[in-house]
Amino acid sequence: MKYLGYFVSSDGLKMDSWKFQQILNWPQPKNIKALQSLLVFANFYHCLIKNYSQKITALTSLLKKDSPFIFNEEAFSQFQITKEAFTTVPILSHFNASLPTIVETNASDHALDAVLSQVNDSGKHPIAFDSCKLLPAELNYEIHGKGILGIVWALKRWSHFLLSLSNPFQVLTDHSSLQYFMSSKVLTHCQAHWAEFLSEFLFTITYFPGMLATLPDSLSCWDDIYPERGGLHQQESSNISSSNQARWNSRFKIILNKG
Numbered sequence: 638m639k640y641l642g643y644f645v646s647s648d649g650l651k652m653d654s655w656k657f658q659q660i661l662n663w664p665q666p667k668n669i670k671a672l673q674s675l676l677v678f679a680n681f682y683h684c685l686i687k688n689y690s691q692k693i694t695a696l697t698s699l700l701k702k703d704s705p706f707i708f709n710e711e712a713f714s715q716f717q718i719t720k721e722a723f724t725t726v727p728i729l730s731h732f733n734a735s736l737p738t739i740v741e742t743n744a745s746d747h748a749l750d751a752v753l754s755q756v757n758d759s760g761k762h763p764i765a766f767d768s769c770k771l772l773p774a775e776l777n778y779e780i781h782g783k784g785i786l787g788i789v790w791a792l793k794r795w796s797h798f799l800l801s802l803s804n805p806f807q808v809l810t811d812h813s814s815l816q817y818f819m820s821s822k823v824l825t826h827c828q829a830h831w832a833e834f835l836s837e838f839l840f841t842i843t844y845f846p847g848m849l850a851t852l853p854d855s856l857s858c859w860d861d862i863y864p865e866r867g868g869l870h871q872q873e874s875s876n877i878s879s880s881n882q883a884r885w886n887s888r889f890k891i892i893l894n895k896g
Contacts, residue, residue: 648728656682660723665716669706672699679719684766685729692719730755730762732798738806740799740840742791744783747771751791753798767794782828784810789831792838799838808842 660679666672676696683689695711696719698704708716736755743750750768754761771778775786788808792799799806824832 648730661720663720665713666708669700672696672706675716676700682723683768686722686766689722689766689768692722730757730764732764733757734798734801734803737804738799738802739809740788740791740795740806741809742784742787743810744780744787747776749783749787749790751787751794753791753795764798765795767791785828785831789834792840793834796837799840802839805839805841808840810842810844 663675663678664671666675676693679686679689679693686692692715695709695715699706699708699712732753733755736757739752739754739756739761741752741754748768748770750766752766753764755764756762769790771783771786775783778786788810791808
């Protein structure tokens with residue numbers, strides 16, 4: 638069944654074949670307006686593309702204000718790679734609340750990335766890819782702060798799935814960020830909001846050394862055409878004392894594992 642540019646079947650979600658041909662036949666952009674049209678179209682299907690942001694860095698740089706529009710060899714190469722990426726897009730499986738569920742997160746200097754997957758008899762299958770750019774204030778976060786923010790953002794993004802699970806889901810990330818967070822004697826207003834939010838979920842965290850280097854840095858956003866997010870970030874105007882560390886630790890239904 639075709640629905641909103643996708644083809645939905647019992648196997649999952651994939652790109653409509655007509656849209657697939659449209660992107661493959663897309664002509665080389667000759668100006669910013671044409672490039673924006675291409676990226677808006679591709680961004681609509683960004684949940685299907687691994688390493689999406691890496692494929693379009695040269696293209697998005699052409700959207701910067703006061704920069705000349707020079708479609709050089711690198712831009713042309715990424716234009717071709719972006720189109721070819723649609724020939725290998727996976728089928729996104731339907732979410733099943735009875736299956737083991739995995740959330741993989743990655744926080745880079747400028748963006749948050751996440752993958753939602755589930756495991757069945759045939760292996761691990763993607764349910765969704767997503768990412769967003771960091772807000773200006775978040776760019777100044779320490780690495781542990783960005784790591785926690787990445788987990789909070791991913792859980793908020795897919796809360797409608799994750800809160801329906803009766804068994805703990807698994808978060809794959811560098812758990813040192815969470816250890817720092819849970820052992821902190823002082824929490825800012827922002828961190829207190831994170832603690833309150835995370836307490837709603839039942840999940841485990843598994844640490845995989847080097848995992849962040851292999852996660853898909855997918856779907857990073859660009860300023861002019863990707864919407865801002867909200868709801869996770871609060872101004873850190875003052876500190877909140879949490880001298881009773883056990884109180885904060887009890888807010889998290891989390892088991893720390895080491896993979």
